[in-house]
Amino acid sequence: MKKATPYLLLVPALLFTVFVLVYPLVQNLINSFSDVSMITGRSGWTGFSNYKHVFHDTLFWRSFGNTSVYAVVGTVVALILGLGFALLLNLKLGKITTVMGCLYTVPWIISPVVAGFAWKWLLNDHFGVVNYWLASAGIVKAGTTWLGNPGTALICVMLARIWQFYPFAMVMFLAGLQSIPQEQYEAAAVDGATMVRRFFHITLPNLKTVTSVMLVLGVIWSFNDFNMVFVMTRGGPMNSSMVLPVLVREFSFVQFDLGKGSALSVVIFALLTTLSYLYLKVLARGEST
Amino acid sequence: MKKTLLSIVMIVLALLVLLPVLWTLSTSMKPLSEVNQYPPQWTSSAMSLKPYVDMFFYLPFLTYTLNSLIVACSSTVLTLLFGSLAAFAFSRFTFPGKQVFLLIFLLSQMLPGASVIIPLFQLLQKAELYDTYWGLILVHTAVLLPFVIWLLYGFFQTIPREIEDAALIDGCSRMMALRKIILPLALPGIGATALFSFLGSWNEFFFALILTSSDSTRTIPVGIGLFVGEYLDVWNQMAAAAILFSIPPLILFTLTRKTFIKGLVAGASK
Numbered sequence: 001m002k003k004a005t006p007y008l009l010l011v012p013a014l015l016f017t018v019f020v021l022v023y024p025l026v027q028n029l030i031n032s033f034s035d036v037s038m039i040t041g042r043s044g045w046t047g048f049s050n051y052k053h054v055f056h057d058t059l060f061w062r063s064f065g066n067t068s069v070y071a072v073v074g075t076v077v078a079l080i081l082g083l084g085f086a087l088l089l090n091l092k093l094g095k096i097t098t099v100m101g102c103l104y105t106v107p108w109i110i111s112p113v114v115a116g117f118a119w120k121w122l123l124n125d126h127f128g129v130v131n132y133w134l135a136s137a138g139i140v141k142a143g144t145t146w147l148g149n150p151g152t153a154l155i156c157v158m159l160a161r162i163w164q165f166y167p168f169a170m171v172m173f174l175a176g177l178q179s180i181p182q183e184q185y186e187a188a189a190v191d192g193a194t195m196v197r198r199f200f201h202i203t204l205p206n207l208k209t210v211t212s213v214m215l216v217l218g219v220i221w222s223f224n225d226f227n228m229v230f231v232m233t234r235g236g237p238m239n240s241s242m243v244l245p246v247l248v249r250e251f252s253f254v255q256f257d258l259g260k261g262s263a264l265s266v267v268i269f270a271l272l273t274t275l276s277y278l279y280l281k282v283l284a285r286g287e288s289t
Numbered sequence: 290m291k292k293t294l295l296s297i298v299m300i301v302l303a304l305l306v307l308l309p310v311l312w313t314l315s316t317s318m319k320p321l322s323e324v325n326q327y328p329p330q331w332t333s334s335a336m337s338l339k340p341y342v343d344m345f346f347y348l349p350f351l352t353y354t355l356n357s358l359i360v361a362c363s364s365t366v367l368t369l370l371f372g373s374l375a376a377f378a379f380s381r382f383t384f385p386g387k388q389v390f391l392l393i394f395l396l397s398q399m400l401p402g403a404s405v406i407i408p409l410f411q412l413l414q415k416a417e418l419y420d421t422y423w424g425l426i427l428v429h430t431a432v433l434l435p436f437v438i439w440l441l442y443g444f445f446q447t448i449p450r451e452i453e454d455a456a457l458i459d460g461c462s463r464m465m466a467l468r469k470i471i472l473p474l475a476l477p478g479i480g481a482t483a484l485f486s487f488l489g490s491w492n493e494f495f496f497a498l499i500l501t502s503s504d505s506t507r508t509i510p511v512g513i514g515l516f517v518g519e520y521l522d523v524w525n526q527m528a529a530a531a532i533l534f535s536i537p538p539l540i541l542f543t544l545t546r547k548t549f550i551k552g553l554v555a556g557a558s559k
Contacts, residue, residue: 003384005382005463006378007378009374009377009378009382010375010378010390012371012374012375013374013375013394013434013438014375014393016371016427016430016431017394017397017435019412019427020397020400020409020431021393021397021400021431024406024407024408024409025404027407027411028404028405028407031408041411085302088299093292093295093299097299100299100300100303102543102546103303103306103307104302106306106307106310106539107309109535110310110535110538110539111491111494111510111534111535111538112492113494113510113513113514114510114531114534114535115309116514117313117513117527117528117531118309118310118312118313118531119309121312121313121316121524121528122308122309122312122313126325126327127324127325127326127327127329128312129308129312129331132327132328132329136328142327163309220399224402226494226495227494230498230514231513231514245402245403248403248406249403249406252407252410253499258407262407264403265401265403265404265405265406265407268404272404276396279399
């Protein structure tokens with residue numbers, strides 16, 4: 001009885017994990033090799049045909065490209081911005097730093113849906129303030145569409161995503177900066193190293209671990225991100241900003257092809273497992289150095 | 290001099306960063322005629338809180354708010370209940386398979402929502418839980434549990450075992466020790482975890498969007514995310530909903546900023 005206690009305590013949590021992780025993953029795999037209808041359910045095996053449909057769909061490759069750009073470029077820019085803000089806050093100018101630190105974190109605190117809404121309205125072609133300013137300055141014509149234009153839609157969504165993600169990088173970089181031993185800077189100052197040299201030879205090397213962790217985490221999270229794209233463009237116009245998580249919904253709940261949707265889900269899962277493996281590797285390397 | 294200059298730079302940056310939020314705030318207080326006006330104005334004499342009242346009557350935000358509260362509160366209670374039991378097992382017992390179970394919970398945090406949504410949808414339909422509070426509550430609880438277990442596990446580890454051992458010698462049972470000693474001592478940590486859990490469910494969009502289909506169960510983010518562009522003519526009421534919806538997260542974050550950031554930094558680097 002005593003021996004069973006810890007297992008009994010774990011039972012409820014495990015049941016939930018099975019319900020949301022193990023069962024869906026297995027069922028998803030089965031679905032991806034089957035003919036599945038929204039109404040009647042599974043009706044037999046079809047081999048790899050769902051996967052063939054996915055890989056022969058040019059929309060898949062386009063979304064894959066978009067998702068990669070969105071995840072990698074978005075994360076890199078957000079990290080650079082986050083580092084800039086962290087350096088600024090690390091100057092420690094007293095009370096103003098605390099207040100500004102809070103304000104700079106706001107984009108990350110508010111819900112992604114609200115963030116998407118705010119950006120969509122800000123970039124509105126007729127009544128958005130950004131367009132008005134740019135038009136007044138003579139940079140663009142009045143009434144320029146940003147989200148409705150296949151050439152700019154993805155960039156705009158990425159901008160909103162960067163806006164929402166950089167505070168996380170900022171908070172983590174700030175913690176990293178504050179844990180750098182002060183003696184290193186003092187020694188460098190004695191040796192007469194300039195500020196630029198100190199930045200490249202002390203600050204950056206000390207932030208290496210935290211940077212690699214955030215790079216991988218950021219790419220994983222952005223790769224998974226459904227909210228910003230869905231709220232701002234739904235993947236449009238003409239699928240120019242379509243990303244993989246939104247495409248799963250499109251295949252499954254708009255085209256009602258659950259088999260194809262499941263096959264795509266399995267592909268996403270495989271991609272993310274690879275990325276997660278990379279994350280664990282990065283963590284392990286960080287611990288050993 | 291240098292300090293003044295830097296302060297000015299910081300304030301300008303803050304304004305730039307907050308631009309989307311400020312613009313939404315401005316829109317949320319304008320009458321419709323001034324929302325759809327070119328050139329756009331930041332302020333006007335006709336500004337009022339009327340859109341904040343209107344959205345509850347003209348848009349179904351009263352129901353959405355109620356739904357969000359029911360789902361988020363229930364998920365918080367369930368995650369804390371089951372999470373603390375599991376965290377208690379991990380922090381106070383040694384048993385075969387412990388590392389494997391910990392790894393399962395760690396990995397399930399990384400799970401992409403897109404790769405489980407279709408089976409979950411089918412399962413909830415079969416169980417007649419699709420488009421119900423319970424369906425969404427169960428899914429949110431399951432999604433939030435792994436991280437809650439990790440947080441609580443960390444907090445429980447900080448409580449010295451000596452107090453508990455003394456109580457056990459005095460004839461107190463393990464479960465009584467959990468209830469009477471660990472839980473009260475871990476209360477600040479549990480509070481922070483509850484906030485995380487509440488916000489996680491409150492802000493959740495993907496599952497809430499796909500697992501509900503009627504106004505009577507939709508949560509606020511679904512209302513905002515789904516209708517952006519549908520009710521094009523009421524941007525001011527939508528903006529009011531967005532602002533109102535953001536207030537709980539902002540307040541909760543301000544209250545727990547220090548604990549939250551500390552936990553986050555530790556969590557992501559360990």
